[in-house]
Amino acid sequence: MGTGVGITAPFGRLLRALRQSRRLTIEELAEASGISGRAIGAMERGRSRRPHRGTITALAQGLDLDEAAxxxxxxxxxxxRPGALPAEPVRTTPHTLPRGVRDFVGRQAxxxxxxxxxxxxxxxxxxxxPVAVVSGPPGSGKTSLAVRLAEEPSTPCPDGAFLVDMRGLDERPLPAEQAVAGLLGSWGAGDAELARLTAEERLARYHDVAAGLCAVLVLDNAGSEAQVRPLLPRAGRLLVVVTSRRKLAGLEGVRRVTLGALRPRESAALxxxxxxxxxxxxxxxxxxxxTDLCGHLPLxxxxxxxxAATxxxxxxxxxxxxxxxEDRRLDALSAGDLKVNSAFALSCSRLAPExxxxxxxxxxLPAGDFSAAPAAVLADLPLPxxxxxxxELLEAGLLMTSRQSxxxxxxxxxxxxxxxxxxxxxxxxxxxARSRLRHWLLDTAVLAGRWYEPDYGMPPADPGRLVALEDREQAARWIRAEGDTWLAAYRExxxxxxxxRVVEVAxxxxxxxxxxxxxxxxxxxxxxxATAGAALGDAALEATHRNYLAWAYWACARRHDDAVEAATRALRLARAAGDVLQRAWAHAYLGWLWDADEDLSLAADxxxxxxxxxxxxxxxxGYLQVSCGMIRxxxxxxxxxxxVETCGDIMDALADPRHRDRIPPNVREFTVLTALYAVSFVHLDEERWEEAVEALRAVRGQFDARGWHKQAGKVHLHLAHALARLGEREEAAAEYRAVLAMEGDAPxxxxxxxxxxxxxxxxxxxxxxxxxxQ
Known part of the structure; x- marks a missing residue:
């Protein structure tokens, strides 16, 4: 029953009033709740920080409180709770090493x-x-061991330590190609630059960069030999540690470290x-x-x-x-002959119902890390x-922290x-719960993605929104951080x-x-x-997404034939639907694809x-985009x-007052960059050195900022060549040195x-x- 004590009273005073109303001494409440008498006394006197929710629940159970109390x-x-300062943004890459456990014990051999x-x-x-394969049953501490090695001050890794979750137990394990792209991004390669490389070129770049690193790379939770074999370095000083539940016996020339249960003295030490x-x-x-009932399994x-510590x-x-x-009552989970469900069930038994x-x-939630927001949606609870x-789940050992928060x-x-x-x-x-989460994730994905659409931008204000989407950078961070989560909702x-909904998100x-x-x-x-557009019986909609698919096949996967087929099919659908704009885009994508294949006649058509x-x-x-392609x-x-005349037409269109509000700033900026870079090669071919210098100076530094290292290097190089022929020796030398300063980023x-x-x-x-x- 309720006590009538208001919540405006300080916490310690309220706790004391509740205890005294039950006629309990501190020692009796300690026995009933499992919380130490010293801790209860400190809370009542206001000498402890805000107690954890799990502690509050234990006290409530000991006091026999109803839900309201x-x-x-x-x-x-x-x-x-003292006012918390806003957290500083943590600058990490997707492959930053997670924090290791502070009380790591054992595994010395x-x-x-x-x-x-x-x-x-x-x-x-x-x-x-060298490559090490650390294998063992789930919960044996494979990841903790690898992270411990990388964190030790004595481990020589001046270029850092990195961890990639290979998701070997997922229905869709992480492909090696995706791991390569992600690591290259963590090592400084620009996303746009990676888009211009084939899968083979990305892998070659990966091995080139890896050969220059003295670092530790953990390939965690690997599912198969084929998944990790392309990632094993061929030269250099990069130590790779692969963790897996499997032995990965097909990998040759690796050092194998097998983890089993801890030794009894190590279990006692833990x-x-x-x-x-x-x-x-x-x-x-x-x-x-x-320790015996826990099977000497670290987890x-x-x-x-x-x-027990609480x-x-x-x-x-x-x-x-x-x-x-608990082991007798519930034996639903085990790892081989190591019974772990008893410990899990015991922890769960002391949790508050919520x-x-x-x-x-x-x-x-899909496997992988997650933030508090999707958990709040699943439970239909406020974020705090x-x-x-x-x-509370962290305190109980039922949850782990991952990168950032x-x-x-x-x-x-x-x-x-x-x-x-x-x-x-x-x-x-x-x-x-699934439906609630799916709708929230996809709604948020649409809002975040539309930050980049010219006709949308910033979403309308919503005080109840669970994530910050106040600018493009926040939107991009959410899309990337929750990529696995919203993609799972998209598949669902x-x-x-x-x-x-599928076509809306896409x-x-x-x-x-x-x-x-x-x-x-x-x-x-x-x-x-595209499949959803077809299912809706909307030819124009299907054409739109087959055009996008043509881009994805070529830009993301270098599947040229599939890209051409997708754009050709989009063209047929757009004609049948009478959609002039999608016909235009289909021709634009086909021009781009045949340009990439060096069939200039077909590209021009x-x-x-x-x-x-x-x-x-x-x-x-759209006209500006294909005009840039026509320069090439x-x-x-x-x-x-x-x-040259086509480049002039592009600049005239950009300057036309009628188009001032019709061309988004990012499209305008990218068009100028693309056009001037393309026309600079024409001037260089014709030995028009002054015109080449003018064009290259206008784009110098812009590719660097976008992470397009290959193009950035060529801008500096070609500008140096042209300046040298104009007698500008000092500036030419500075541009040559700018190329060399790029080191491994420049080809x-x-x-x-x-x-x-x-x-x-x-x-x-x-x-x-x-x-x-080019």
């Missing part, structure tokens, strides 16, 4: 073996860098580190029973130890009895309450939570036949997709969208037809003057030309020129 106590604790490999790699004395040496050493027999031991007045003998009882429900619901519940469920815990969800929540509640929408992502070419899933997104159709549709942005085609056909042939240019200047002559290539 329990809520009052929680609210008072929340109000007592394995660490010694890995340390020796790290030194061997750093010395670079071997033919190929209990001491978490629970406290005094408590463990005072009950050695009970400690042995606890299970940590869950049980974390639980109940300081419980004996280990009492804990062992509870573990044994925390237990949150734990079960988290199993509905959700954060409290997630922190994100969370992660261990694979075993995900399976366990899913089993509990099926048995306790039922299908109807599960479907409702397609499976449910939500065709209109359309909203169209302008953004060009900023994240290396993601690896745009082909799937637009294949599903499509570009010209696209230009006519864009003019008929009064679409100046005309140059290749030897029609230099026509190419080797560009660097070689810059070296030769500097040598020629030193000898008093300009460098010899070869054909200028």
């Amino acid at each position: 329990h809520a009052d106590l929680l609210a008072a604790a929340r109000a007592a 394995e660490l010694t073996e890995l340390r020796a490999l790290a030194r061997e790699a750093a010395e670079g004395a071997v033919v190929a860098p 209990l001491r580190a978490v629970v406290g040496a005094g408590r463990v050493d005072s009950e050695p027999r009970a400690a042995d029973v606890v 299970a031991l940590r869950v049980a130890a974390n639980w 109940r300081t007045n419980w004996s280990l003998d009492r804990l062992a009895g509870r573990l044994a009882d 925390a237990a429900r949150m734990f079960r619901l988290l199993s509905l 309450d959700t954060e409290d519940l997630l922190e 994100r969370y992660r469920l261990h694979d075993l815990l995900r399976l366990y939570a899913a089993a509990r969800h099926r048995s306790e929540d039922g299908q109807e509640r599960s479907l409702a 929408a397609a499976a449910h036949g939500e065709h209109a 359309e909203a992502m169209h302008w953004f997709s060009d900023h994240w070419v290396s993601w690896g899933h745009w082909v799937e997104v637009y294949e599903r969208a 499509h570009y010209l037809r696209a230009a006519e159709l864009f003019t008929a549709a009064d679409d100046v942005n 085609v005309l140059r290749g056909a030897g029609r230099a003057q026509a190419a 080797a042939d560009v660097r070689d030309e810059a070296f030769a240019g500097l040598a020629a200047l030193a000898a008093g002559r300009p460098a010899p020129l070869t054909r200028f290539s």
